[in-house]
Amino acid sequence: MLVFNLSKAAAEFFTVTRKGEKISCIEPAPHKTIAESIKTPFFPKDIEAQKNNDFQWQWVVHCVSVKRQKYLLVMDYHSRYCLTFPAGKKGDQYEFFNLVEKHLKSTFRYIAHEKMINTVEVDSCVDVYNSLVNTCAFYQRGDRSVQAHINEVVWHLERLCFEDGMIKENIDCLRFNLFTGQIPRRIKGNKDYLFPNQEYLSYWLKAFSAENRVPFINNDNIIDFSQYVKKC
Incomplete structure (x- = not known):
C-alpha cells in the first residue's frame, strides 16, 4: 500500500x-507522525494486510503553482527521491495514483539501466511491486525534514520553468526528477549525505527483490529517456 501524507x-x-459539500479522499491519520506509522503500520479495515506482506511505502505530497500551472511533488520518506509532475484534475485521486505509479516504475527502470542491472531482474522487481501494491491511503500530515x-x-522547479520553460511531458518530468535526485541531501541523525537516486534504487531492490545489492549511479551517460516512459 502506498501512503500519501499531504x-x-x-x-x-x-x-x-x-x-x-466538501468531498475528499483524505482519512484521519492513524498516528501523529509518519515515523510512528512506520514503526507500527496501520491498515484500513477493507485492506487485508497479510495479502501484501504488511507492506507500506510512505510518501509526502505537496502542491505548488508555477506560472498558473499546478505541480504535485511527491517525495519518498526513505530515499528523499521526488516525483514532480503537472497536477491532473483537482480531487481525482485515481488519476493521481496512476500517475505516481507510472513515474515510480519508469524511474526505477531508468536508474536500473544505468546500473546495468539485468532486465529480467528489473521486470521481476516490477512484478513483485504489482503484487504488493494495489491500493493507497491519503492522510493530512507532514514531516518537517521531508x-x-x-x-x-x-x-529548482521554479528556476527551470522561468528560465527554460515549463515541464509538461513525462519525459521532461523524468529528466527533472533524475536531476534533483542526484543532489545530496542530509537527514538529521545521519552523519553522511544520502543521494536520492541511489537510495531509491536500493530501496526497490531490497523491497521488491530477494537480492540485496548496493547500487552505484552514473548520471553522465545520455540515454533515450522515452523507452523508459513508454514501457510503464
Whole structure:
C-alpha cells in the first residue's frame, strides 16, 4: 500500500466542493507522525494486510503553482527521491495514483539501466511491486525534514520553468526528477549525505527483490529517456 501524507496545499488540491459539500479522499491519520506509522503500520479495515506482506511505502505530497500551472511533488520518506509532475484534475485521486505509479516504475527502470542491472531482474522487481501494491491511503500530515527537501525541489522547479520553460511531458518530468535526485541531501541523525537516486534504487531492490545489492549511479551517460516512459 502506498501512503500519501499531504501538506495543507496538497490537501486542498484533493478536496473539491460539490453542491456546497466538501468531498475528499483524505482519512484521519492513524498516528501523529509518519515515523510512528512506520514503526507500527496501520491498515484500513477493507485492506487485508497479510495479502501484501504488511507492506507500506510512505510518501509526502505537496502542491505548488508555477506560472498558473499546478505541480504535485511527491517525495519518498526513505530515499528523499521526488516525483514532480503537472497536477491532473483537482480531487481525482485515481488519476493521481496512476500517475505516481507510472513515474515510480519508469524511474526505477531508468536508474536500473544505468546500473546495468539485468532486465529480467528489473521486470521481476516490477512484478513483485504489482503484487504488493494495489491500493493507497491519503492522510493530512507532514514531516518537517521531508518538507524542507521538497522546498529545495520547488526552487529548482521554479528556476527551470522561468528560465527554460515549463515541464509538461513525462519525459521532461523524468529528466527533472533524475536531476534533483542526484543532489545530496542530509537527514538529521545521519552523519553522511544520502543521494536520492541511489537510495531509491536500493530501496526497490531490497523491497521488491530477494537480492540485496548496493547500487552505484552514473548520471553522465545520455540515454533515450522515452523507452523508459513508454514501457510503464
